[in-house]
Amino acid sequence: MKTLKSTIKTSIWVSLGLMLTLGSCKKSEIGGEIGATPTSAQVQFTATPTSTNANIIQFTNTSPGFKAIWDFGNGATAEGSTAQASYPLAGTYTVKLTIVTDGGYASSTKTVTIATTNPAMLTDPAFNLLSGGLTNATGKTWVIDQTQVGHLGVGPIGSQFPDWYQAGPNEKATDGFYDDEMTFNMNALKYTYANNGNTFANASNAAGIGGPTGGGDPSVAYTPATNLTWLVTENNGAKYITISNNGFIAYYLGVSQYQILSLTADEMWLRCLDKANAGNAWYLKLIRKGYVRPVVPPVQKPMQAANLTDAFTATNSVAWGAENMDFSRGYTNPFRIGMNTSTTVGYYEKRSGNDGQYGNMNITMPYRFDLTAKNKIRLKVFISGANDFTKVEPKVAIKLQNSLLGGNAWQTQIEIAKVIAVSEQNKWIQLEFDFSASAAQTLYDKIVIQLGGEGHPHPGIFYIDDFEFN
Structure with missing residues (x-):
């Protein structure tokens, strides 16, 4: 029978032996960790296509460590010893694995090549809206929406609207623009541009497809490439169509990416940049070939004699x-x-730069102006000689427009402009704009006030008061 003393002695030696054994073990033998700082050579993994879909890859970490972090090269990431990643589009992707140990971390990369695009994996609704979906073997063809105001337009880069110009219905009928057809197909994401031999090009960019330099926008003899593809991507909440191999949509601007402003099964509104003019943004409206838009007659506003006054106090009148x-x-x-x-007046500042070229203040009324009853507008103005009138114009213009024409309201407007002589500057004067000669006109519901002229980038500061149209 062992004594208590011998039992205690034996326990001490057993405990000491276990401690020595544990102390002699490497951490990798205990918990799969690397005690020293790992190296990239130690980071190893396998990449294997799944048996059901070659565009889905199974990744397995074969490195020691307690954490594995994946970057799949397609915008997706994951953690864990195994992971899967999807690659709908053909191409070569760089996959990075980072392992973390108690000694630090290390990474290594491996390229994964996807042989073919799998359109069935593209789930953004824009793909189906543009192409008609996978079941539409011939794809969907789009054409310029030529009967709509603004089917071609341009505005400042800082805007999301063609503030400077919108083409009127059928305005470009002789420019080889309206017979272009753009077909988007989900089969291999093929894009076909048929132009019937000629492409309408922006004058500043036309040389990019063999067109002339200078002059107006030309119609250029051009043979489109046949190896074009398309893709929809998203960046910061905005969706874009990108055409491969310098392809483009109808109007040549030297760019291949188009922001989707709106898209339905039948209509599309796009915005793109201008390669030659960094301050410009262009707009295109397209419809599905064969689509006939339902005709909705415009709601005609009632006629009414204007009764407007504004003393430009702090309270809106x-x-x-x-x-x-x-x-x-x-x-x-x-x-x-x-x-x-x-005591108070209106402050009017014409902005500098391209944005301010056509700046104005305006109001659209809920009625059309009965110019047979009221047809004179009066306004006090102060034209300061501190403005540089070698650049900005000492001009005050009042325009009446039809708001139903949107950005093309200027095409049917009536305008009265007055150039202020030097002797009338640096003091308050009252101007009268007499529209009685246009009393028979019944379309106008919008008033535009513009100071400093238009069509130039030069700034100016003016003051106005006591507006009357009554």
Whole structure:
């Protein structure tokens, strides 16, 4: 029989032996960890296509370590000793595995090549809307929406609207533009551009497809490439169509990427940049070939004699909109002299740069102006000689427009412009704009006030007061 003393002695030696045994083991033998800082050579993994879909790859980490972090090269990441990644599009992808141990971390990469695109894996609805889906073997063909205002347009790069110009219905009928057909097919994401031999090109970019330099926008003899593909991608919440191999959609601007502003099964509105003019953004409206838009007659506003006055106090009496200019009401009158000692006036600043070329303040009324009853507009203005009138114009213009024409309202507008002589500058003057000669016109519901001229990038500051149309 062992004594208590011998039992204690034996236990001590057993415990000491276990401690020595554990201390002599490497951590990798205990928990699969590497004690020293790992190297990239130690980071190993396998990449194997799944048996059911060659575009889905199974990844397995074969390296020691307690954490594995994957970057699959397709925008997706994951953690774990095994992981799967999907690659709908053909191409070569660089996959990175990072392992973490108690000694640090290390990474290595491996390339994965996907032989063919699998359109069935492209789940963004835009793919189906553009092409008609996988069951549509011939794809979907789109054409320019030539009867709609703004089927071609341009505006400043900082805007999301063609503020500068919108083509009117059928305006480009002789430019080889409306017979172009763009077909998007989900089969291998093939894109076909048929132009009947000629492409309408932007004058500044036409040389990119063999067109002339200078002059107006030409129709260029051009044979489109046949090896084009298309893709829809998303960036910062915006979706884009990208055409491969310098392909493009109808109007040549030297670019191949188009932001999708709106898209349905029948209509599409796109925005793109201008390779030669960095300050411009262009717009295209397209419809599905064969689509006939339902005709909705415009709601005609009632006729009414205008009764508008605005003393430009802090409280709105007329809700003016400011388009690419800066307007403030209730502005302290800096020149309380002569005919206008009002405490507050309207401040009108014409912006510099391309954005300000066609700036104006305007209002659209819920009725059409009965010019047989009221046809005179009066306005006080202060044209400061501090402006550089070798650049900005000492001009005040009032325009009446038909708002139903949208960005093309200028095409049917009536305008009265007055150039202010040097002797009339640096003081308040009252101007009258007499539209009685247009009393028979019944389409106008919008008033536009524009100071400093248009079509140039030069700034100016002006003051206005006591608007009357009554």
